[in-house]
Amino acid sequence: MSIRIERRLSQPRWLSVAVPVCSLVVAFLLIAIVLLATGHDPLETYKDLFEAAFTAEGALSQTLVGATPLLFTGLAAAAAFRMNLFNIGGEGQLYFGAIGSSAAGLLLAGQSAPVLIAAMMIAGIATGAAWALIPGFLRAYLSTNEIITSLMLNYVAGLFLTYLIFDSSSYWRDTTSPSAAVFPVGKELPDAASWPTFGSSIVVPFGFLVGIVAAIGLWALYSRTRFGFEVQVMSDSPRAARYSGMRTRRKILAVMGLSGGLAGLGGASQVGDFLHTLDADPNGLRAYGYGYTGIVVAALARYNPFAVVLVAFLIGGLQNAGISLQGPDFPSGLVGVMQGMILFTTLGGELFVRYRVRIGRSHRGARPAEAAAEATR
Amino acid sequence: MEPTAQSQTVAPAGLRARPAIACRRITKRFPGVVANDRVDFEALEGEVHALLGENGAGKSTLSNIFTGLYRADEGELEVNGTPVAFDTPRDGIEAGIGMVHQHFRLVEPFTVAENVMLGDTSDLGRSFRLHPRAIEERVAELGERYGMAVDPRARIWQLSVGEQQRVEILKALYREARILILDEPTAVLTPQEATDLFGTLRAMADDGRTVIFISHKLHEVMAVSDRVTVLRDGRSVATVDTSASTRESLAALMVGRELNTYARPDDGREIGELLLEVDGLTAAGDRGTDAVHDVTLSVHAGEILGIAGVSGNGQRELAEAVTGLRPLTGGQIRVAGKAVHAGDPRAAIKAGVAHVPEDRLHTGVAPSLSISSNVVLKSYREDENSVGPFLRFRHIRDWAVELIRRYDVKAPGPSASARQLSGGNLQKVVLAREFSGHPRVLVIAAPTRGLDVGAIETVHAHLRDAAAAGVAILLISEDLDELMTLSDRIAVMYEGRIVGEVAAAHAVVEEIGLMMAGGGER
Numbered sequence: 001m002s003i004r005i006e007r008r009l010s011q012p013r014w015l016s017v018a019v020p021v022c023s024l025v026v027a028f029l030l031i032a033i034v035l036l037a038t039g040h041d042p043l044e045t046y047k048d049l050f051e052a053a054f055t056a057e058g059a060l061s062q063t064l065v066g067a068t069p070l071l072f073t074g075l076a077a078a079a080a081f082r083m084n085l086f087n088i089g090g091e092g093q094l095y096f097g098a099i100g101s102s103a104a105g106l107l108l109a110g111q112s113a114p115v116l117i118a119a120m121m122i123a124g125i126a127t128g129a130a131w132a133l134i135p136g137f138l139r140a141y142l143s144t145n146e147i148i149t150s151l152m153l154n155y156v157a158g159l160f161l162t163y164l165i166f167d168s169s170s171y172w173r174d175t176t177s178p179s180a181a182v183f184p185v186g187k188e189l190p191d192a193a194s195w196p197t198f199g200s201s202i203v204v205p206f207g208f209l210v211g212i213v214a215a216i217g218l219w220a221l222y223s224r225t226r227f228g229f230e231v232q233v234m235s236d237s238p239r240a241a242r243y244s245g246m247r248t249r250r251k252i253l254a255v256m257g258l259s260g261g262l263a264g265l266g267g268a269s270q271v272g273d274f275l276h277t278l279d280a281d282p283n284g285l286r287a288y289g290y291g292y293t294g295i296v297v298a299a300l301a302r303y304n305p306f307a308v309v310l311v312a313f314l315i316g317g318l319q320n321a322g323i324s325l326q327g328p329d330f331p332s333g334l335v336g337v338m339q340g341m342i343l344f345t346t347l348g349g350e351l352f353v354r355y356r357v358r359i360g361r362s363h364r365g366a367r368p369a370e371a372a373a374e375a376t377r
Numbered sequence: 378m379e380p381t382a383q384s385q386t387v388a389p390a391g392l393r394a395r396p397a398i399a400c401r402r403i404t405k406r407f408p409g410v411v412a413n414d415r416v417d418f419e420a421l422e423g424e425v426h427a428l429l430g431e432n433g434a435g436k437s438t439l440s441n442i443f444t445g446l447y448r449a450d451e452g453e454l455e456v457n458g459t460p461v462a463f464d465t466p467r468d469g470i471e472a473g474i475g476m477v478h479q480h481f482r483l484v485e486p487f488t489v490a491e492n493v494m495l496g497d498t499s500d501l502g503r504s505f506r507l508h509p510r511a512i513e514e515r516v517a518e519l520g521e522r523y524g525m526a527v528d529p530r531a532r533i534w535q536l537s538v539g540e541q542q543r544v545e546i547l548k549a550l551y552r553e554a555r556i557l558i559l560d561e562p563t564a565v566l567t568p569q570e571a572t573d574l575f576g577t578l579r580a581m582a583d584d585g586r587t588v589i590f591i592s593h594k595l596h597e598v599m600a601v602s603d604r605v606t607v608l609r610d611g612r613s614v615a616t617v618d619t620s621a622s623t624r625e626s627l628a629a630l631m632v633g634r635e636l637n638t639y640a641r642p643d644d645g646r647e648i649g650e651l652l653l654e655v656d657g658l659t660a661a662g663d664r665g666t667d668a669v670h671d672v673t674l675s676v677h678a679g680e681i682l683g684i685a686g687v688s689g690n691g692q693r694e695l696a697e698a699v700t701g702l703r704p705l706t707g708g709q710i711r712v713a714g715k716a717v718h719a720g721d722p723r724a725a726i727k728a729g730v731a732h733v734p735e736d737r738l739h740t741g742v743a744p745s746l747s748i749s750s751n752v753v754l755k756s757y758r759e760d761e762n763s764v765g766p767f768l769r770f771r772h773i774r775d776w777a778v779e780l781i782r783r784y785d786v787k788a789p790g791p792s793a794s795a796r797q798l799s800g801g802n803l804q805k806v807v808l809a810r811e812f813s814g815h816p817r818v819l820v821i822a823a824p825t826r827g828l829d830v831g832a833i834e835t836v837h838a839h840l841r842d843a844a845a846a847g848v849a850i851l852l853i854s855e856d857l858d859e860l861m862t863l864s865d866r867i868a869v870m871y872e873g874r875i876v877g878e879v880a881a882a883h884a885v886v887e888e889i890g891l892m893m894a895g896g897g898e899r
Contacts (some may be wrong), residue, residue: 003596162855222768223766224768224770225766225767226757226758226763226766226768227766229750229757229768232746232750233746233750233754236743236746237740237742237743237744239736239739239740240739240740240741240743240754241743242702242722243702243722243732243734243740243741243754244698244722244754245701245722245725245728245755
C-alpha cells in the first residue's frame, strides 16, 4: 500500500468552497479533543465562542473593530502576492501609515473633520507606500529577495516607532501633560481627527467601510484594467511580460507601493478610528501583529479581495471571541490553541485544492500537467 | 546529408535477437482522447527501432508507458520476456529502461554533474556522501567518448537547448540503461552531430542494447534504424524493415497521403528596401562573456535571411539583442534606416520588430493565461483594446475568436489557457499575434521545433506569405532543411560570429554543416 500526493489536472470550482468548510469541521473536531482533555464541554464552549463573536450584545461591533486592520493588511498582502511579490512587510508599513497619518492629524489641528480625515488617509497611504518602496526598489533594480528585506524592515519600523515616543522628544511625543511625565505617550489628536462611526446597535467603524471600498477598487484594478492585465502576465511569466514590452521594474515598484499604501491606510485607520494618538506601547499597536495575520487572511482568501473582506471578518470574530472567552477557568493559552488549530487546518486544507491524495495501488503515475497536455494533442 | 548518413545503416539485427521490450494491445485514454489504441510493438535486443509518427500519433504516450510514467488502461507489457507492471518511473529505471525526453527533465540551478547524480541508484549515488568529482569525471569521460562535450560543472540554465539535450542523453548513458528511448533527439544537432549520434546509437545496439528512436523525420529514421514501427492516430499501423522501405513509403504510412517535401518553391518574391540593419552587434551572454561578437547583417523587405548554427553559438542571444530583450555592449540596430533604442523590447516593438521566440511556452506566451489574453499581449495598450485604463474584454474576445478562425487554431475556445494547446497550435497563436501587429521585421527562432509535419507546412506557408507581403524575416533555425526551403540567403553562426554567408540557391548542405562545426572559411 502506498500513499501518493498528485497534482490535480483541473481544480473543480466546488472544491474552493468545500475544502475550507471541511477544514473548519476538522478543526472543531480536533479542538473538541483538546477541550475534553482539559475538562471543558466542547459544545458549550463553541456556543460561547459563537455568541462572543457574533450574537452577544455588542459582539459584532467588537468583531468589526478586530476585523478592520486585518482587512487592510489582508488586502495589502493579496495585492502583492497576486504578482508573486511576497511583501511580508505589511506590519512595518502599517506602523509607518500610523506615523504619517498621526503627523497629518497633529499638523492640521484646527481644520475641519473632512479635511483632517482626508489628509490622514493620504498621509497614511503615502508613508506606508514609501516604506514598501524600499524593498520594492531593491527587488526591481538589484533583484534582492523582497521576502527578507520587507520582513527585516518590520523590525526597523517597530524600533523607529518606539524611538519616536520613548527615546526622543519627537513631534509625536506628548511632553506637556502630567501623565506623560510618568509614562511616555504620544500627543492626542484633535477631536475633529476622530473618524466617524455608523449605526447604533452595530457600530461600523469608518475604516471598515473604507476597507470595503478599497477591496472593490482592488478587484476592479486587477480584473478590469490594463494594469491588472500586466500584473497577471507578470505573475504568470516574467519573461513573457518583458518580451511583450511591459515595464517590469516599474510594475514591481507600483505593486509594492500599492501594497504598502493599503497597509499604511490600515495604520491611518488604527489612528483615526481607535487610538487617536501614535501608539508605541509594546502592548498596544505593536502587540497584535496585524501585518502578519493579514498574510494569513490573504492566503485563506486565495488573494481574492472580496474574500479578504469575509475572512477578515471571521478572523476578527475569532480574535474577539478569544478575548471574551478568557477567564479564570479558561486560560488564554487554550484560546491560542483554538485559534492556531483553525489556522492550521484551513491553511493545510489548501493542499487539497491543488493536490489529491491517492491511497493504495495507484493506476497512474504522477502526471505532470505538461505531459498530459501533450498526450491530448 | 542523407547519403552519408545512410551509409551507416547496418543490416537488420541478426537471427539471434530476442525481444527486449514488447507490448500487446496497449490502450491509454486521457479525458476526451484515446492516446494509444490497441498498440502492438516489439523491439529486439541489439536493434535500433524507430517509432515514427506525427505529433499526436501517440509516440510520447507509448514511451511514457514503457518508462513507467503512465500505466496503460489495457494491454500487456513485457521486458526481456517477463510481464511487467510499472507503477512509477523508478520501476522502469530498475528494469533498465532509460529515456531521453523531448521536454527536458533537468533542474536548472544545478550543475550538469548534479543533474546526473539525481536519482542515481548506483553505489556511488546511494552513498550518504556526495562524490561530485567522480561523477564530473565520469560525465566528462562519457561526453568525450560519445562526442557530446559539455562542461560537467556548468549550470543547466547557462546551457543552450542543444547542450541541455546532451545532458539528458548523458544522464541515460550514465545509468547504463539496456533499453534507451530517445524522443526526437536530433532536433538540435548539426548533420555531423546527428551522424555522430547515430554512430553512438549503432554502437550501443551492437553492444546488445535496444535503442528506441522516436522521430517524425523520415531521413533520420532511414539513416539510423533497423526497423520502423509507424503510429498514426494512436494506432500501430505497421512494422517494417528499414532496408525494405523508402522515405515515400514511410511518409505514406505516417500521414496516410503522399507529401512533397523539401522543395523550395520559386515563389518569385520581390526583394525591396533595406529594413533591418545590424551593424557590428556585440552582446554578452548569461555568463557575462560575449556571446555575440561583431555581427553585421542586413535584411530587405520580402527577404528571408536564415541563420544556421548549432544551438549555443550565439543565435539566441542575437535574436534577443535584435528584439530588445538583451542589452548591447557594442554596435547598432537600425529598422528602416532609423536606429532602435537597444535593450528595450517596447522600443523594438514600436519600431515594427515582431519576435517569435525559441521558448514559445514561457516567453512567447503567458502559459496560464487565456488565448484571448495572449493575442493582445503586445497590443493591449492600444486604443482599440482599451478605454481609459480599462480593457475592452468583449472586443478582445471577439478578436481572439477571429484569429482562432483565421489561423485555424485547434482550441476549445478563446478562454482556453495557452498551456492547453499543442505545440503547433501554440505557434499559430504566437504567429497570429505577431502578424496582427503589422511588423516590418520578423525575428523568428526555431519556428517548427517539435511540430508535426502538418503544422510545419502551415508555419512555413505563413512565413512565405509574410515575406511576400514585404516583411523582412530573420529566421534562426537548427533545421537545415527548413533553412534551405525558406531562406534567400543563409548566414552561418559559430561561436558568436558570422563565419559565412551563402545564397540558398547555391548552398550545399555539407558546406554549411562544415561551417556550423567551425571548419569553414570566411
